[in-house]
Amino acid sequence: QLLKQQNPKRIFILAAGHSRVMSSGAILPAARSFNTPLGNVDLDRDCINRLMQLPFFSVNATTHKLEHSVELQLPYIAYSLPQTKIVPLIIGKIDSPEMLHALASSIKSVIEPGDIILVSTDFTHFGRYYNYVPFDQDISANILKLDREAYSYLKARDLNGFIQFKKRTGDTICGYTACLLLLALLPEDSQARVLDYYTSNDMMGTKVKSARDKSISYMSLAFFH
Numbered sequence: 001q002l003l004k005q006q007n008p009k010r011i012f013i014l015a016a017g018h019s020r021v022m023s024s025g026a027i028l029p030a031a032r033s034f035n036t037p038l039g040n041v042d043l044d045r046d047c048i049n050r051l052m053q054l055p056f057f058s059v060n061a062t063t064h065k066l067e068h069s070v071e072l073q074l075p076y077i078a079y080s081l082p083q084t085k086i087v088p089l090i091i092g093k094i095d096s097p098e099m100l101h102a103l104a105s106s107i108k109s110v111i112e113p114g115d116i117i118l119v120s121t122d123f124t125h126f127g128r129y130y131n132y133v134p135f136d137q138d139i140s141a142n143i144l145k146l147d148r149e150a151y152s153y154l155k156a157r158d159l160n161g162f163i164q165f166k167k168r169t170g171d172t173i174c175g176y177t178a179c180l181l182l183l184a185l186l187p188e189d190s191q192a193r194v195l196d197y198y199t200s201n202d203m204m205g206t207k208v209k210s211a212r213d214k215s216i217s218y219m220s221l222a223f224f225h
Helices: 002-006 045-052 061-066 074-080 097-110 139-155 159-169 176-185 200-204
Strands: 010-015 026-028 033-036 039-042 057-059 085-091 115-120 191-199 215-224
Touching: 010 176, 026 045, 033 074, 039 074, 039 085, 045 057, 045 085, 045 097, 061 085, 085 176, 097 176, 115 176, 139 159, 139 176, 139 191, 139 215, 159 176, 191 200, 200 215
Parallel strands: 010 085, 010 115, 026 057
Antiparallel strands: 026 085, 033 039, 191 215
């Protein structure tokens, strides 16, 4: 609904990469459109072709075919904004501050009035299944605390703080590098707002009692300027 209200010209999707063999930089698709049960979502090939010529951008159709972080956004876009083109980028490893800022500069060079940036990620994955058990007491409360701290750095546009948070906690945010790129792109006058927050256990009406349980956090944020 929020996307529909903004009526964007194009949507740049910065998406988490889940492949165990993830390349560095931003990975572009080879397709001209993506199919959904609600109709096709067209890609802006002219913009993608421009990005392909710039450092740290690559094309990999297989990576996009196997990745769900872009795919799960498509039905919403097809339903709400069927005429809007997208520029989907799977954000892989970011090897240096120079790479991060080069990627941000390149994206800024192609962004036009009426475009928006959509980051596709989730937040903390807790449990032995995800090899992440940073605490074993008051688990639900501590998951919330961890997610709130992650959000505090995003809200403050604190790139270094977010990097140090990740190093200190090891928080399992799938789209961590996509969030880094967002922070490098946000205007200084950006204001953040939480639209919704819950965990997978909230949706099932269950509690996280031990490391044997699983929990995934979801937070919907909007940045305005």
